[in-house]
Amino acid sequence: MHIEELPTPCAVVDLDRLERNCERMSERMRSLGVRLRPHVKTHKCAEAARLQVRGHFGGVTVSTLAEARAFAAAGFADITYAVPIAPARIAEAAALARGIERLALLVDHEAVAGELEACAAAQGVRLAVLLKVDCGYHRAGVDPTSETALALAARLSRSPYLDFRGVLTHAGHAYRARDAAAATVIAAQERDVTVAFAERARAAGIEIAEVSVGSTPTMCAAADLTGVTEARAGNYAFFDAFQAAIGSCTLADVAFFVLATVIGSYPARGELLLDAGALALSKDEGPRHVDPECGYGLLVHAVSRRPRRGLKLAALTQEHGQVRGAAETVAAQPIGTKVLVVPNHSCLAAALHERYAVVRGDTVIGEWRPVRGW
Amino acid sequence: MHIEELPTPCAVVDLDRLERNCERMSERMRSLGVRLRPHVKTHKCAEAARLQVRGHFGGVTVSTLAEARAFAAAGFADITYAVPIAPARIAEAAALARGIERLALLVDHEAVAGELEACAAAQGVRLAVLLKVDCGYHRAGVDPTSETALALAARLSRSPYLDFRGVLTHAGHAYRARDAAAATVIAAQERDVTVAFAERARAAGIEIAEVSVGSTPTMCAAADLTGVTEARAGNYAFFDAFQAAIGSCTLADVAFFVLATVIGSYPARGELLLDAGALALSKDEGPRHVDPECGYGLLVHAVSRRPRRGLKLAALTQEHGQVRGAAETVAAQPIGTKVLVVPNHSCLAAALHERYAVVRGDTVIGEWRPVRGW
Numbered sequence: 001m002h003i004e005e006l007p008t009p010c011a012v013v014d015l016d017r018l019e020r021n022c023e024r025m026s027e028r029m030r031s032l033g034v035r036l037r038p039h040v041k042t043h044k045c046a047e048a049a050r051l052q053v054r055g056h057f058g059g060v061t062v063s064t065l066a067e068a069r070a071f072a073a074a075g076f077a078d079i080t081y082a083v084p085i086a087p088a089r090i091a092e093a094a095a096l097a098r099g100i101e102r103l104a105l106l107v108d109h110e111a112v113a114g115e116l117e118a119c120a121a122a123q124g125v126r127l128a129v130l131l132k133v134d135c136g137y138h139r140a141g142v143d144p145t146s147e148t149a150l151a152l153a154a155r156l157s158r159s160p161y162l163d164f165r166g167v168l169t170h171a172g173h174a175y176r177a178r179d180a181a182a183a184t185v186i187a188a189q190e191r192d193v194t195v196a197f198a199e200r201a202r203a204a205g206i207e208i209a210e211v212s213v214g215s216t217p218t219m220c221a222a223a224d225l226t227g228v229t230e231a232r233a234g235n236y237a238f239f240d241a242f243q244a245a246i247g248s249c250t251l252a253d254v255a256f257f258v259l260a261t262v263i264g265s266y267p268a269r270g271e272l273l274l275d276a277g278a279l280a281l282s283k284d285e286g287p288r289h290v291d292p293e294c295g296y297g298l299l300v301h302a303v304s305r306r307p308r309r310g311l312k313l314a315a316l317t318q319e320h321g322q323v324r325g326a327a328e329t330v331a332a333q334p335i336g337t338k339v340l341v342v343p344n345h346s347c348l349a350a351a352l353h354e355r356y357a358v359v360r361g362d363t364v365i366g367e368w369r370p371v372r373g374w
Numbered sequence: 375m376h377i378e379e380l381p382t383p384c385a386v387v388d389l390d391r392l393e394r395n396c397e398r399m400s401e402r403m404r405s406l407g408v409r410l411r412p413h414v415k416t417h418k419c420a421e422a423a424r425l426q427v428r429g430h431f432g433g434v435t436v437s438t439l440a441e442a443r444a445f446a447a448a449g450f451a452d453i454t455y456a457v458p459i460a461p462a463r464i465a466e467a468a469a470l471a472r473g474i475e476r477l478a479l480l481v482d483h484e485a486v487a488g489e490l491e492a493c494a495a496a497q498g499v500r501l502a503v504l505l506k507v508d509c510g511y512h513r514a515g516v517d518p519t520s521e522t523a524l525a526l527a528a529r530l531s532r533s534p535y536l537d538f539r540g541v542l543t544h545a546g547h548a549y550r551a552r553d554a555a556a557a558t559v560i561a562a563q564e565r566d567v568t569v570a571f572a573e574r575a576r577a578a579g580i581e582i583a584e585v586s587v588g589s590t591p592t593m594c595a596a597a598d599l600t601g602v603t604e605a606r607a608g609n610y611a612f613f614d615a616f617q618a619a620i621g622s623c624t625l626a627d628v629a630f631f632v633l634a635t636v637i638g639s640y641p642a643r644g645e646l647l648l649d650a651g652a653l654a655l656s657k658d659e660g661p662r663h664v665d666p667e668c669g670y671g672l673l674v675h676a677v678s679r680r681p682r683r684g685l686k687l688a689a690l691t692q693e694h695g696q697v698r699g700a701a702e703t704v705a706a707q708p709i710g711t712k713v714l715v716v717p718n719h720s721c722l723a724a725a726l727h728e729r730y731a732v733v734r735g736d737t738v739i740g741e742w743r744p745v746r747g748w
Binding site: 007008009010041063064083084085086088089092108109111112115138139140172263265268269271273275278279280282283284285317318322334335336347351352353354372373374 | 384438461639640642645652656694721728746
């Protein structure tokens with residue numbers, strides 16, 4: 001089937017680009033001397049994860065227990081659940097951990113350490129844990145300069161119920177970078193803060209086997225990862241308009257699109273209507289810190305993937321995308337025209353789709369079904 | 375099961391409130407002398423639609439062909455697909471139309487009229503159509519003051535392949551209202567513009583049986599619908615933080631929530647972390663025109679539904695919700711605390727969930743599964 005024959009709106013994965021993105025990150029991490037534990041939350045499907053782990057040890061990172069269950073069932077045996085776990089779901093995670101080599105959970109609070117120990121004791125298992133460290137993003141994690149951080153690491157390392165593996169951080173503030181040079185600086189900070197904490201813990205007699213860092217902007221830009229053992233990045237598999245805007249990639253690297261059809265044409269007011277709205281693309285604001293006029297995604301030609309210049313995806317409602325442009329540009333895209341939209345944020349857009357059409361060039365060669373829910 | 379025992383994040387429908395919202399709108403439309411054809415796009419499930427159509431003729435409005443298929447299969451026989459159809463999907467719609475009393479499609483362009491006629495001729499069916507009129511929202515629809523609008527109505531009414539039913543509009547600009555009084559003015563405009571066009575068409579000898587208007591803000595606020603035959607609103611079934619902010623309802627009417635758990639606590643920087651992020655709530659910006667500091671939803675107590683004052687859902691990433699507040703307020707919500715989030719936009723938040731837990735008060739009494747995809 002030709003890509004333009006797909007019923008719209010439809011999520012599309014460009015397999016050539018996905019393979020290239022995976023190979024590049026795999027090689028980049030090998031050359032920087034760290035093992036890659038790719039995050040699978042962007043695509044949430046085993047087919048893409050198998051491309052991501054090539055050349056590395058096979059471990060993956062997940063953002064939900066539903067992903068953990070599905071990837072365990074698909075044969076991935078070493079999984080890090082990189083979101084602090086809700087206490088009520090620890091038992092479920094522990095049961096899952098029994099069935100695979102390792103499911104590592106994050107801890108950044110004494111109270112959760114206690115809950116994990118109680119569950120491990122009750123179920124007769126030893127749970128792998130990592131201490132989440134805040135390297136400057138200020139979303140989750142302990143303050144690595146604090147004494148409580150060191151005390152929590154010591155407690156985790158001493159626990160008979162826990163297999164304390166080390167430290168993990170995520171430089172999400174790299175998404176505020178304006179270019180790759182800025183991301184390189186943040187990558188150095190992500191490494192420095194985390195390695196320094198690991199050294200401080202080791203000096204206090206705490207064994208820290210793993211030092212895990214990563215985000216797509218920092219792992220695309222990092223110049224040196226000395227002291228780091230493992231990198232986690234995920235968005236790079238697909239990339240998106242945001243990553244292109246901040247220099248993690250070029251538009252020619254983006255491997256995920258939403259195919260849409262022009263369903264309305266209003267040249268008198270310079271507008272087109274697409275059948276891809278907020279439920280096909282998400283209302284992610286995109287790289288407004290770099291381009292306040294970025295809109296809700298970029299339009300490219302369905303076959304060539306070249307930008308459709310002079311058209312802006314200015315607004316999204318539930319099932320409508322409103323495109324603005326000059327009257328003559330609008331008039332040149334009659335109703336029925338197929339366009340590919342490069343979403344602002346591929347993680348959020350992909351999660352809206354029950355299936356992805358997989359293409360090589362302009363030919364549909366398969367279909368993948370992502371994991372959903374929690 | 376008690377509501378707080380649900381695994382989080384979890385979509386929750388408050389059935390008492392849903393029933394009350396449906397009854398009120400049903401009665402409101404009866405008292406205004408119009409039939410109600412509720413939109414089902416907010417909840418996308420037959421159980422809720424059956425509550426919405428009580429006291430009216432049973433017709434519904436859908437936003438996708440997937441909804442049309444599912445609701446037809448669930449016994450809804452009179453359906454309006456209220457988004458301009460993509461030409462490549464007309465054949466699919468025509469096949470669906472054969473199996474029920476009526477599936478009405480929108481037209482706002484000559485080219486689509488031609489495609490509909492060609493498909494109807496090929497399949498030997500007569501397709502019900504409505505002319506979409508732009509009453510001031512400027513998303514879709516013909517300019518009702520134009521000659522081309524009248525010419526298109528005439529063409530549709532003369533076509534042997536089409537069953538031209540009348541006109542349809544949607545005052546989406548009512549979402550820009552700041553209060554119910556402003557929505558009442560827009561409701562009058564929605565009615566006036568559409569009824570005036572219908573009268574102009576009738577004066578030109580074109581039969582206009584149906585005059586369909588509607589949005590939740592305008593149908594909650596309309597004072598007079600003279601000349602209108604049918605109202606379409608949908609969000610009112612659930613409502614949300616946006617509708618409460620612009621006066622369509624109060625917070626005590628909102629019937630849809632996302633249950634979340636506190637998974638991180640950082641009193642030193644005045645933050646909590648929830649396990650409900652952009653994939654549980656959507657990144658809808660909410661009523662920023664009324665409250666620039668509205669954040670991404672409102673926090674209420676899981677049982678009482680009373681607001682949790684002093685806490686703001688300030689940021690969402692894929693699986694994290696970041697809540698800010700004073701150190702002591704944050705410290706009073708320990709890890710494991712369950713909260714209900716009133717989403718900014720229930721249509722977008724509900725569509726992210728594969729299932730809804732249905733509750734009466736604090737007791738879970740069932741589960742509904744919404745339609746997904748297109």
